[in-house]
Amino acid sequence: MHGPTGSNGPTGLTGPTGPTGLPKAELHLHIEGTLEPELAFALAARNGVTLPYADTAALREAYRFSDLQSFLDLYYGLMAVLRTAEDFTELTDAYLGRAAAQGVRHAEIFFDPQAHTARGVPVGTVIEGLSASLERSEERYGISTRLIMCFLRDESAESALATLEAAKPHLDRITGVGLDSAEVGHPPAKFREVYEAAAALGLRRVAHAGEEGPAAYIREALDVLGVERIDHGLRCMEDPELVERLVRERVPLTLCPLSNVRLRAIDVLADHPLRAMMAAGLLVTVNSDDPAYFGGYVGDNFDGVRDALGLTPEQLRELARNSFEASFLDDDEPRRARYLSEVEAYEFGAE
Numbered sequence: 001m002h003g004p005t006g007s008n009g010p011t012g013l014t015g016p017t018g019p020t021g022l023p024k025a026e027l028h029l030h031i032e033g034t035l036e037p038e039l040a041f042a043l044a045a046r047n048g049v050t051l052p053y054a055d056t057a058a059l060r061e062a063y064r065f066s067d068l069q070s071f072l073d074l075y076y077g078l079m080a081v082l083r084t085a086e087d088f089t090e091l092t093d094a095y096l097g098r099a100a101a102q103g104v105r106h107a108e109i110f111f112d113p114q115a116h117t118a119r120g121v122p123v124g125t126v127i128e129g130l131s132a133s134l135e136r137s138e139e140r141y142g143i144s145t146r147l148i149m150c151f152l153r154d155e156s157a158e159s160a161l162a163t164l165e166a167a168k169p170h171l172d173r174i175t176g177v178g179l180d181s182a183e184v185g186h187p188p189a190k191f192r193e194v195y196e197a198a199a200a201l202g203l204r205r206v207a208h209a210g211e212e213g214p215a216a217y218i219r220e221a222l223d224v225l226g227v228e229r230i231d232h233g234l235r236c237m238e239d240p241e242l243v244e245r246l247v248r249e250r251v252p253l254t255l256c257p258l259s260n261v262r263l264r265a266i267d268v269l270a271d272h273p274l275r276a277m278m279a280a281g282l283l284v285t286v287n288s289d290d291p292a293y294f295g296g297y298v299g300d301n302f303d304g305v306r307d308a309l310g311l312t313p314e315q316l317r318e319l320a321r322n323s324f325e326a327s328f329l330d331d332d333e334p335r336r337a338r339y340l341s342e343v344e345a346y347e348f349g350a351e
């Protein structure tokens, strides 16, 4: 069957038949970046926090970013409303519901413990709250999940080590570590020691690199931190030898097209190098980064690049296939094969 009468999707119910309904994994998603203005105000009221905005409309008005730092200032500021484990559970439930509606079948979710411990919220509270949602995710939303703990690269290496130490009682909940926040001036090598410690604990490793920072940071993340995936990696295109290496080693890049426009890495979506990156043979995936702030969830990113870059259904299918291939699902985990077969079986139709 084709078109709106099709029966795509895990439930067999009629659903979207464009890129939104395409089964996909989301591999670059900051859970704190899913805090929608409505939930921010509800949590502020519940927790007795006063926000410096009159209402949700005024808050949305502030979402005009000139670069990564201007976004991070607002992003960290708004986190003041997240105080209890229940707050983190609610935040995660809201994301999973939205993600399910946009075809997400597997999500590898970042969180920023230092942004919370700095405000007196213990890392255990954060992890307990996130986990309470994630434990029910497959049953409620049909989404399998992994949790990735990020270190803030504009904080010290010692602070990252202390964060890993504090998270040790909870490592059964954590699949890997990542590196985020202000990139320029904070090269990956600063975090060599904590990444070595994480690897010794059996944690997987990823890092943001080449978003605003240079291609050299991508090399450094691979060579010094031993990362398996690069988050963003946009600026690899400035270095043909690096591109060749990323292709040869099949290093996944988790691109976030709408984020790149909102944070002014590129002017408009039509300028996004995604097509050129696919043509170069790179293992690229499409993700939402901080969807509450950047104008859309992962399906919206797929829709956006389809429209702006004229991607064909087969190119969209390749992106979905890549997302499961690049995931931390074990090679022999039955879900991996199941999701990949859902991608192949997906019938595109008119939206």
Ligand code: HPA
Pocket (backbone or CB within 6 Å): 030, 033, 068, 075, 180, 181, 182, 208, 211, 259, 289, 290
């Ligand atoms: N880049 C770096 N750090 C971040 C981002 C991002 O896009 N989102 C949340 N933390």
Ligand code: ZN
Pocket (backbone or CB within 6 Å): 028, 030, 180, 208, 231, 289
């Ligand atoms: Zn990010």
